[in-house]
Amino acid sequence: MEGEAKEVCEMPVAKRVEEPKAGSGRMRPQCADALQSVVAEAWAFRWKVELEAEIRFGRLSRRLAALSAPKLLVELSQRASEDERRHAALCREVAREYGYAATEVVHPRRLSEREKVLYELVASCCITETESMSVLTTLLHAARAAWMKGVLQEIARDEVSHSRLGWAFLASEHSSANVQFLGALVPDMLEGTVTEGLFAPAAPRFEDPELLQHGVLPHSTKRDIFSQTLQDVVFPGLEFHGVDSGPSRAWLAEKTTRLSPSN
Numbered sequence: 417m418e419g420e421a422k423e424v425c426e427m428p429v430a431k432r433v434e435e436p437k438a439g440s441g442r443m444r445p446q447c448a449d450a451l452q453s454v455v456a457e458a459w460a461f462r463w464k465v466e467l468e469a470e471i472r473f474g475r476l477s478r479r480l481a482a483l484s485a486p487k488l489l490v491e492l493s494q495r496a497s498e499d500e501r502r503h504a505a506l507c508r509e510v511a512r513e514y515g516y517a518a519t520e521v522v523h524p525r526r527l528s529e530r531e532k533v534l535y536e537l538v539a540s541c542c543i544t545e546t547e548s549m550s551v552l553t554t555l556l557h558a559a560r561a562a563w564m565k566g567v568l569q570e571i572a573r574d575e576v577s578h579s580r581l582g583w584a585f586l587a588s589e590h591s592s593a594n595v596q597f598l599g600a601l602v603p604d605m606l607e608g609t610v611t612e613g614l615f616a617p618a619a620p621r622f623e624d625p626e627l628l629q630h631g632v633l634p635h636s637t638k639r640d641i642f643s644q645t646l647q648d649v650v651f652p653g654l655e656f657h658g659v660d661s662g663p664s665r666a667w668l669a670e671k672t673t674r675l676s677p678s679n
Contacts, residue, residue: 459511466504473497499574541582558628599660
Protein backbone atom coordinates (compact mmCIF):
# COMPACT_ATOMS: atom_id res chain seq x y z
CA MET A 417 0.00 0.00 0.00
CA GLU A 418 1.74 3.07 -1.18
CA GLY A 419 1.21 6.71 -0.30
CA GLU A 420 0.16 6.10 3.31
CA ALA A 421 1.80 6.60 6.70
CA LYS A 422 3.99 3.68 7.76
CA GLU A 423 4.75 2.33 11.21
CA VAL A 424 8.04 0.44 11.15
CA CYS A 425 8.72 -2.56 13.37
CA GLU A 426 11.95 -4.54 13.52
CA MET A 427 11.51 -8.09 12.31
CA PRO A 428 12.63 -10.53 15.04
CA VAL A 429 14.65 -13.67 14.47
CA ALA A 430 12.29 -16.63 14.52
CA LYS A 431 12.67 -18.85 17.58
CA ARG A 432 13.08 -22.54 16.96
CA VAL A 433 10.07 -24.49 18.12
CA GLU A 434 9.18 -28.15 18.13
CA GLU A 435 7.79 -29.19 14.78
CA PRO A 436 4.40 -30.90 14.64
CA LYS A 437 4.54 -34.68 14.92
CA ALA A 438 2.83 -35.02 11.56
CA GLY A 439 5.81 -33.43 9.82
CA SER A 440 8.84 -34.29 11.98
CA GLY A 441 11.30 -36.85 10.76
CA ARG A 442 9.80 -36.96 7.29
CA MET A 443 11.70 -36.54 4.07
CA ARG A 444 10.54 -33.66 1.90
CA PRO A 445 9.21 -34.53 -1.56
CA GLN A 446 11.77 -34.86 -4.33
CA CYS A 447 12.00 -31.56 -6.20
CA ALA A 448 13.33 -30.92 -9.69
CA ASP A 449 16.37 -28.64 -9.73
CA ALA A 450 14.53 -26.12 -11.93
CA LEU A 451 11.78 -25.73 -9.32
CA GLN A 452 13.85 -25.73 -6.14
CA SER A 453 14.60 -22.01 -6.08
CA VAL A 454 10.94 -21.20 -6.82
CA VAL A 455 9.83 -23.31 -3.86
CA ALA A 456 12.54 -21.95 -1.54
CA GLU A 457 11.66 -18.33 -2.32
CA ALA A 458 7.94 -18.97 -1.84
CA TRP A 459 8.44 -20.50 1.61
CA ALA A 460 10.95 -17.79 2.59
CA PHE A 461 8.33 -15.20 1.67
CA ARG A 462 5.78 -17.00 3.86
CA TRP A 463 8.32 -17.06 6.71
CA LYS A 464 8.64 -13.28 6.56
CA VAL A 465 4.87 -12.84 6.33
CA GLU A 466 4.40 -14.99 9.45
CA LEU A 467 7.03 -13.00 11.36
CA GLU A 468 5.22 -9.81 10.45
CA ALA A 469 1.93 -11.35 11.54
CA GLU A 470 3.40 -12.25 14.94
CA ILE A 471 4.29 -8.60 15.54
CA ARG A 472 0.98 -7.36 14.21
CA PHE A 473 -1.25 -9.63 16.30
CA GLY A 474 0.75 -8.92 19.46
CA ARG A 475 0.32 -5.21 18.92
CA LEU A 476 -3.36 -5.61 18.08
CA SER A 477 -3.93 -7.54 21.30
CA ARG A 478 -2.58 -4.61 23.31
CA ARG A 479 -4.56 -2.07 21.30
CA LEU A 480 -7.78 -4.05 21.59
CA ALA A 481 -7.29 -4.20 25.36
CA ALA A 482 -6.76 -0.44 25.46
CA LEU A 483 -10.05 0.01 23.58
CA SER A 484 -11.87 -2.20 26.13
CA ALA A 485 -12.74 -4.66 23.40
CA PRO A 486 -14.31 -7.98 24.48
CA LYS A 487 -11.81 -10.05 26.47
CA LEU A 488 -12.22 -12.99 24.09
CA LEU A 489 -11.00 -10.90 21.12
CA VAL A 490 -7.99 -9.70 23.11
CA GLU A 491 -7.10 -13.28 24.01
CA LEU A 492 -7.66 -14.52 20.46
CA SER A 493 -5.31 -11.85 19.13
CA GLN A 494 -2.59 -12.77 21.62
CA ARG A 495 -3.01 -16.45 20.82
CA ALA A 496 -2.79 -15.61 17.12
CA SER A 497 0.57 -13.90 17.74
CA GLU A 498 1.87 -17.08 19.38
CA ASP A 499 0.49 -19.19 16.53
CA GLU A 500 2.26 -17.04 13.96
CA ARG A 501 5.57 -17.50 15.77
CA ARG A 502 5.16 -21.25 15.36
CA HIS A 503 4.15 -20.85 11.73
CA ALA A 504 7.22 -18.72 11.05
CA ALA A 505 9.51 -21.41 12.42
CA LEU A 506 7.80 -24.04 10.29
CA CYS A 507 8.06 -21.93 7.13
CA ARG A 508 11.71 -21.18 7.85
CA GLU A 509 12.50 -24.87 8.20
CA VAL A 510 10.73 -25.70 4.94
CA ALA A 511 12.57 -22.88 3.13
CA ARG A 512 15.88 -24.25 4.41
CA GLU A 513 14.95 -27.77 3.31
CA TYR A 514 14.69 -26.39 -0.20
CA GLY A 515 18.01 -24.54 0.02
CA TYR A 516 17.06 -21.04 1.04
CA ALA A 517 20.60 -19.92 1.79
CA ALA A 518 11.92 -4.34 9.05
CA THR A 519 8.49 -4.80 8.76
CA GLU A 520 6.05 -2.05 7.73
CA VAL A 521 2.40 -1.92 8.83
CA VAL A 522 0.33 0.64 7.02
CA HIS A 523 -2.82 2.52 7.92
CA PRO A 524 -4.03 6.00 7.00
CA ARG A 525 -2.90 8.76 9.35
CA ARG A 526 -6.26 10.49 9.41
CA LEU A 527 -8.06 7.62 11.19
CA SER A 528 -8.83 7.54 14.91
CA GLU A 529 -7.17 4.87 17.04
CA ARG A 530 -10.34 2.74 16.97
CA GLU A 531 -10.59 3.07 13.20
CA LYS A 532 -6.90 2.16 12.80
CA VAL A 533 -7.39 -1.02 14.82
CA LEU A 534 -10.42 -1.94 12.71
CA TYR A 535 -8.52 -1.16 9.49
CA GLU A 536 -5.64 -3.40 10.53
CA LEU A 537 -7.86 -6.28 11.62
CA VAL A 538 -9.84 -6.17 8.37
CA ALA A 539 -6.63 -6.09 6.31
CA SER A 540 -4.84 -8.76 8.35
CA CYS A 541 -7.70 -11.14 9.12
CA CYS A 542 -10.73 -10.59 6.90
CA ILE A 543 -8.54 -10.38 3.81
CA THR A 544 -5.07 -11.88 4.35
CA GLU A 545 -5.99 -14.76 6.66
CA THR A 546 -9.14 -15.59 4.68
CA GLU A 547 -7.07 -15.73 1.48
CA SER A 548 -4.49 -17.85 3.29
CA MET A 549 -7.14 -20.43 4.19
CA SER A 550 -8.17 -20.75 0.55
CA VAL A 551 -4.56 -21.28 -0.48
CA LEU A 552 -3.87 -23.83 2.26
CA THR A 553 -7.05 -25.76 1.52
CA THR A 554 -6.03 -26.10 -2.14
CA LEU A 555 -2.49 -27.16 -1.22
CA LEU A 556 -3.70 -29.73 1.31
CA HIS A 557 -5.96 -31.36 -1.27
CA ALA A 558 -3.07 -31.60 -3.72
CA ALA A 559 -0.16 -32.60 -1.44
CA ARG A 560 0.79 -36.28 -1.33
CA ALA A 561 3.81 -36.34 1.00
CA ALA A 562 3.03 -36.72 4.72
CA TRP A 563 5.82 -34.27 5.60
CA MET A 564 4.30 -31.48 3.52
CA LYS A 565 0.75 -32.28 4.65
CA GLY A 566 1.90 -32.02 8.26
CA VAL A 567 3.34 -28.55 7.78
CA LEU A 568 0.29 -27.29 5.89
CA GLN A 569 -2.15 -28.74 8.43
CA GLU A 570 -0.26 -27.14 11.32
CA ILE A 571 -0.62 -23.71 9.74
CA ALA A 572 -4.19 -24.18 8.49
CA ARG A 573 -5.56 -25.19 11.90
CA ASP A 574 -4.75 -21.76 13.31
CA GLU A 575 -5.52 -19.57 10.30
CA VAL A 576 -9.24 -20.27 10.66
CA SER A 577 -9.40 -18.61 14.08
CA HIS A 578 -7.20 -15.74 12.89
CA SER A 579 -9.66 -14.99 10.10
CA ARG A 580 -12.60 -15.17 12.52
CA LEU A 581 -10.93 -12.62 14.80
CA GLY A 582 -11.17 -9.93 12.13
CA TRP A 583 -14.72 -10.78 11.13
CA ALA A 584 -15.81 -10.81 14.79
CA PHE A 585 -14.39 -7.35 15.47
CA LEU A 586 -15.89 -5.98 12.25
CA ALA A 587 -19.28 -7.37 13.30
CA SER A 588 -18.89 -5.80 16.73
CA GLU A 589 -18.00 -2.41 15.27
CA HIS A 590 -20.79 -2.60 12.68
CA SER A 591 -23.35 -2.92 15.47
CA SER A 592 -22.07 0.10 17.39
CA ALA A 593 -20.05 2.36 15.06
CA ASN A 594 -19.72 3.60 11.50
CA VAL A 595 -17.69 1.21 9.35
CA GLN A 596 -18.53 2.75 5.98
CA PHE A 597 -15.19 4.58 5.88
CA LEU A 598 -13.53 1.23 5.10
CA GLY A 599 -15.09 0.91 1.65
CA ALA A 600 -12.75 3.36 -0.03
CA LEU A 601 -9.72 1.97 1.84
CA VAL A 602 -10.05 -1.74 1.07
CA PRO A 603 -8.34 -1.41 -2.36
CA ASP A 604 -5.22 -0.20 -0.52
CA MET A 605 -5.42 -3.27 1.73
CA LEU A 606 -5.70 -5.50 -1.34
CA GLU A 607 -2.75 -3.80 -2.99
CA GLY A 608 -0.68 -4.70 0.04
CA THR A 609 -1.64 -8.39 -0.07
CA VAL A 610 -0.65 -9.22 -3.65
CA THR A 611 2.84 -10.12 -4.72
CA GLU A 612 4.42 -8.19 -7.55
CA GLY A 613 3.41 -9.62 -10.89
CA LEU A 614 0.39 -11.61 -9.66
CA PHE A 615 -1.75 -10.17 -12.45
CA ALA A 616 0.89 -10.62 -15.15
CA PRO A 617 2.06 -13.67 -17.11
CA ALA A 618 4.81 -15.73 -15.48
CA ALA A 619 7.70 -17.83 -16.72
CA PRO A 620 6.88 -21.51 -17.37
CA ARG A 621 8.67 -22.75 -14.24
CA PHE A 622 6.21 -20.77 -12.09
CA GLU A 623 3.31 -22.66 -13.70
CA ASP A 624 4.67 -26.18 -13.17
CA PRO A 625 1.94 -28.27 -11.45
CA GLU A 626 4.65 -30.16 -9.57
CA LEU A 627 4.99 -27.05 -7.36
CA LEU A 628 1.81 -28.18 -5.58
CA GLN A 629 3.71 -31.10 -4.07
CA HIS A 630 6.06 -28.62 -2.42
CA GLY A 631 3.41 -26.36 -0.89
CA VAL A 632 3.46 -23.73 -3.65
CA LEU A 633 0.63 -22.77 -5.98
CA PRO A 634 1.34 -22.43 -9.71
CA HIS A 635 1.18 -18.76 -10.62
CA SER A 636 -2.14 -18.74 -12.50
CA THR A 637 -3.77 -20.96 -9.84
CA LYS A 638 -2.66 -18.56 -7.14
CA ARG A 639 -4.17 -15.64 -9.06
CA ASP A 640 -7.45 -17.51 -9.67
CA ILE A 641 -7.82 -18.49 -6.01
CA PHE A 642 -7.07 -14.96 -4.86
CA SER A 643 -9.74 -13.51 -7.17
CA GLN A 644 -12.32 -16.21 -6.44
CA THR A 645 -11.92 -15.86 -2.67
CA LEU A 646 -12.46 -12.12 -2.92
CA GLN A 647 -15.62 -12.57 -4.96
CA ASP A 648 -17.07 -15.52 -3.03
CA VAL A 649 -16.05 -14.74 0.55
CA VAL A 650 -14.40 -11.39 1.23
CA PHE A 651 -16.60 -9.02 -0.76
CA PRO A 652 -19.90 -10.58 0.39
CA GLY A 653 -18.62 -10.61 3.97
CA LEU A 654 -17.72 -6.93 3.86
CA GLU A 655 -21.10 -6.05 2.34
CA PHE A 656 -22.92 -8.04 5.04
CA HIS A 657 -21.18 -5.93 7.68
CA GLY A 658 -21.98 -2.60 6.02
CA VAL A 659 -18.79 -2.04 4.02
CA ASP A 660 -19.25 -1.00 0.37
CA SER A 661 -17.38 -3.46 -1.86
CA GLY A 662 -17.79 -1.32 -4.98
CA PRO A 663 -14.29 0.24 -4.90
CA SER A 664 -12.74 -3.18 -4.24
CA ARG A 665 -14.64 -4.85 -7.05
CA ALA A 666 -13.50 -2.07 -9.38
CA TRP A 667 -9.90 -2.63 -8.22
CA LEU A 668 -10.15 -6.35 -9.02
CA ALA A 669 -11.79 -5.69 -12.38
CA GLU A 670 -8.99 -3.28 -13.34
CA LYS A 671 -6.34 -5.83 -12.34
CA THR A 672 -7.92 -8.71 -14.23
CA THR A 673 -8.48 -6.55 -17.34
CA ARG A 674 -4.70 -6.37 -17.70
CA LEU A 675 -4.69 -10.12 -18.42
CA SER A 676 -6.94 -9.71 -21.45
CA PRO A 677 -5.11 -10.59 -24.70
CA SER A 678 -6.21 -7.23 -26.15
CA ASN A 679 -4.28 -5.32 -23.45
